[in-house]
Amino acid sequence: xxxxxxxxxxxxxxxxxxxxxxxxxxxxxxxxxxxxxxxxxxxxxxxxxxxxxxxxxxxxxxxxxxxxxxxxxxxxxxxxxxxxxxxxxxxxxxxxxxxxxxxxxxxxxxxxxxxxxxxxxxxxxxxxxxxxxxxxxxxxxxxxxxxxxxxxxxxxxxxxxxxxxxxxxxxxxxxxxxxxxxxxxxxxxxxxxxxxxxxxxxxxxxxxxxxxxxxxxxxxxxxxxxxxxxxxxxxxxxxxxxxxxxxxxxxxxxxxxxxxxxxxxxx
DNA sequence: ATCGGTACCTGCACGC
DNA sequence: TGCGTGCAGGTACCGA
Numbered sequence: 001x002x003x004x005x006x007x008x009x010x011x012x013x014x015x016x017x018x019x020x021x022x023x024x025x026x027x028x029x030x031x032x033x034x035x036x037x038x039x040x041x042x043x044x045x046x047x048x049x050x051x052x053x054x055x056x057x058x059x060x061x062x063x064x065x066x067x068x069x070x071x072x073x074x075x076x077x078x079x080x081x082x083x084x085x086x087x088x089x090x091x092x093x094x095x096x097x098x099x100x101x102x103x104x105x106x107x108x109x110x111x112x113x114x115x116x117x118x119x120x121x122x123x124x125x126x127x128x129x130x131x132x133x134x135x136x137x138x139x140x141x142x143x144x145x146x147x148x149x150x151x152x153x154x155x156x157x158x159x160x161x162x163x164x165x166x167x168x169x170x171x172x173x174x175x176x177x178x179x180x181x182x183x184x185x186x187x188x189x190x191x192x193x194x195x196x197x198x199x200x201x202x203x204x205x206x207x208x209x210x211x212x213x214x215x216x217x218x219x220x221x222x223x224x225x226x227x228x229x230x231x232x233x234x235x236x237x238x239x240x241x242x243x244x245x246x247x248x249x250x251x252x253x254x255x256x257x258x259x260x261x262x263x264x265x266x267x
Numbered sequence: 268a269t270c271g272g273t274a275c276c277t278g279c280a281c282g283c
Numbered sequence: 284t285g286c287g288t289g290c291a292g293g294t295a296c297c298g299a
Contacts, residue, residue, distance in 0.1 A: 003293095077292085077293080079294095080292080081293090109277050110275090111276050111277080112275075112277095149269085158294085166292060166293090168292095212292080214291080215278095254272085255271075257290085
């Protein structure tokens with residue numbers, strides 16, 4: 001579900017929680033806590049104030065202050081994680097934050113996401129690459145040259161850029177006219193620029209559309225995104241290319257499905 | 268030091 | 284109806 005545009009949409013939908021206090025918290029002992037102790041986490045954040053909510057790539061950082069000292073609640077939605085403002089709890093609800101006004105739930109059926117509390121700014125977030133919508137073209141182009149790997153695999157690498165995932169990597173490569181198997185370090189001429197511009201355009205449009213609701217993605221208010229209606233290659237295997245009518249193909253790159261037009265996208 | 272393959276979970280669509 | 288298979292927006296970790 002969640003790549004940069006979806007995580008951005010969720011982050012915006014919980015932004016109104018800034019200023020609220022955590023009256024109580026309940027965490028369930030699941031894989032999502034990554035070994036953290038649920039009761040200790042709950043006790044540690046109880047009474048704290050939500051000072052800010054910010055996205056870093058696909059991570060959401062909720063900064064907390066007051067009580068036992070400031071810290072960060074780090075949230076990653078994995079593949080199926082959802083943050084929800086209220087609503088019923090279910091068998092995949094892993095956390096319940098009761099606020100002085102409202103409730104915030106974390107739900108995640110596949111448990112690939114995580115919830116962690118850190119006293120300091122977390123290393124796993126600090127080591128991410130730059131934001132795709134903030135990086136300068138010169139730095140982007142220089143980084144491309146340093147990586148001897150397939151461009152599709154590189155776009156998925158969060159230390160190269162933070163926030164792109166399988167949908168937006170495929171959509172970006174289509175718009176740039178670059179084959180997913182092209183070697184990153186060998187992109188020449190106008191191609192790095194076209195890729196850079198495609199990343200900016202795709203992410204900006206997707207955020208404006210509230211992200212892509214492929215199966216059941218919704219923001220914290222339960223609203224669906226509609227960028228899936230604008231996908232040109234992702235999960236369109238066999239359907240005609242919207243530019244040249246050639247059937248879209250699918251292949252595996254770095255063990256991930258990659259959808260592309262064999263005519264419009266060159267290696 | 269980098270890179271690709273595998274593992275981790277649950278649910279769903281599909282063919283038999 | 285039920286079962287097996289393959290697939291799904293994610294990252295961490297391993298060995299080469």
